[in-house]
Amino acid sequence: MAQSEELRNLSLSGHVGFDSLPDQLVNKSTSQGFCFNILCVGETGIGKSTLMDTLFNTKFESDPATHNEPGVRLKARSYELQESNVRLKLTIVDTVGFGDQINKDDSYKPIVEYIDAQFEAYLQEELKIKRSLFNYHDTRIHACLYFIAPTGHSLKSLDLVTMKKLDSKVNIIPIIAKADTIAKNELHKFKSKIMSELVSNGVQIYQFPTDEETVAEINATMSVHLPFAVVGSTEEVKIGNKMAKARQYPWGVVQVENESHCDFVKLREMLIRVNMEDLREQTHARHYELYRRCKLEEMGFKDTDPDSKPFSLQETYEAKRNEFLGELQKKEEEMRQMFVMRVKEKEAELKEAEKELHEKFDLLKRTHQEEKKKVEDKKKELEEEVNNFQKKKAAAQLLQSQAQQSGAQQTKKDKDKKNASFT
């Protein structure tokens, strides 16, 4: 069977050629293209869209949002950028309506939900039986630019709350927006205040990596200037004999790419030119893993049972499956029982109704009989009366006819008498 490996260091006696391996790897990725997703969190009108346009040197079309949004919602837009042979699928997610409501208690919730939803989508793909991770379009947020309003004092409580909720889910890079409204001396104080507030509130912002020699130095020097005070502009102004991105004021011109005017160049350096890959890696290796771990634990999965023996994959699945089936069965039983009970109830009701009907029927019948008898009695009476009447009528007629006869004789006698008297 397989023997355990002993690792030995070997020296090569000639050129083998696997030093082209990084190139092979990079070529593969280049042909597939890279994904990079940025989330911009900040109040309406703080300059998020302008900054994105300035950073990536293009005009991403978007209409400015109004201040009347009822709640915070996230708007995601994807673009494909290309530079030399590198294709970048850039997705910019905007928080529309952030900071506009009167009650901002729930402002952070849509943001957290969106980030979690992207992790969830990736997790679902990873858990599928038939999956295709290698050409999965990664929508997880790699960097979150948090725009701090240039008040010059300190962070707003909304900022602290939101950043605290986001720091374990995404790489946060705080920046001071519209930095041309702050004077140089105030800026330094403002920056230190912000950093100390972040530290004292335990907010974990993104740390530029210092473990690799080539980038350690530049990252270390740049970290000192956090949060970067940026100015964004897509308009160009003639400076000397060149056109440069700048903002023109009556009192002077603020040049975006001038390091003594603002930290835009530093931001671009850090975000894109030095640490883009590290941001992607941190998102996958740290934030996503944390989400995955929490989600799986929440669903009841464990790596080891109480006795610290590792659960086997099969056992866990079987257990979950049995649990699920058991629940189904229980529900089925419950439903069946309820059905039986209902049927019984209905049956009893119907029986009751039947009995009532019978009683009514009997009652009606009796009443009917009585009525009938009454009618018959009355009929008899009536008949008797009729008989009596007939008898009386017959008797009366007889009398009348007798009386008439005798009357007729009388009248004749009378008449004769009369006639006799006349003569």
Place this chain on the structure above:
Amino acid sequence: MSELVPEPRPKPAVPMKPVSINSNLLGYVGIDTIIEQMRKKTMKTGFDFNIMVVGQSGLGKSTLVNTLFKSQVSRKAASWNREEKIPKTVEIKAIGHVIEEGGVKMKLTVIDTPGFGDQINNENCWEPIEKYINEQYEKFLKEEVNIARKKRIPDTRVHCCLYFISPTGHSLRPLDLEFMKHLSKVVNIIPVIAKADTMTLEEKSEFKQRVRKELEVNGIEFYPQKEFDEDLEDKTENDKIRQESMPFAVVGSDKEYQVNGKRVLGRKTPWGIIEVENLNHCEFALLRDFVIRTHLQDLKEVTHNIHYETYRAKRLNDNGGLPPVSVDTEESHDSNP
């Protein structure tokens, strides 16, 4: 709540001007520096590569591996100890090495299979090998499924399997066909004609043609597999390799001789010196370039994206297949073929 409007509108940035990082020229954003960033990161983490050699004993497997990696990777060849008994069943021996070149560190593991095809009755002698390969997939799967995962899961999966064909000059042996039929589905197989110095040029090309035909007739997909060619460029490149060069007829040697004033690796015979890296003599250089200089990363990717995924899907299906989330029961039905 959130509207995802994926509109891949290709918006080419201003064409790149080759500038250094500190320049202030307008227009250049710096997206292409990601290549450099990626390269630096991968160099720091180093690479794993696991190669398996399969073939009857005496075909020159250990020598070839030593020649490929220009070092005494396999000690067996060095101490040609015939007193070592041929094992009764196929054994799997994996030995790991760390080699470094040009700042790139590689953890190379060579997996030897002594005893393959050496018995009188060789039925099912590929089974221990298939079992070993699947075990490595299983190990990786277990790590991947853990709740708390390691940052970099140690990769012991076999990326490449060199199968040594005996240079009979006629055709493939039944054992060869059986082995390759079974294993081409779980691992990348690269068939190699061993000890190619026993054949003349015509014999060599005829033999290669016959072998290719036989492999095709038997439906054996060796690496690079046709179905995984991603684009036209890959396809034409790989077609050329598949139809002309493969299987590579190689000669291995770890001894150096002087030829025309240069030190070359070769085999000394009464009738001349066979130069290993001379393309007129044998195709070792082609094999080396193919495996190491151009397709090393691709071998790893095909192993990870295809063979491993196939294993994982099968494994999860056999288990009643329900993924952890009960909501997923609908989903898994959808994603299953």
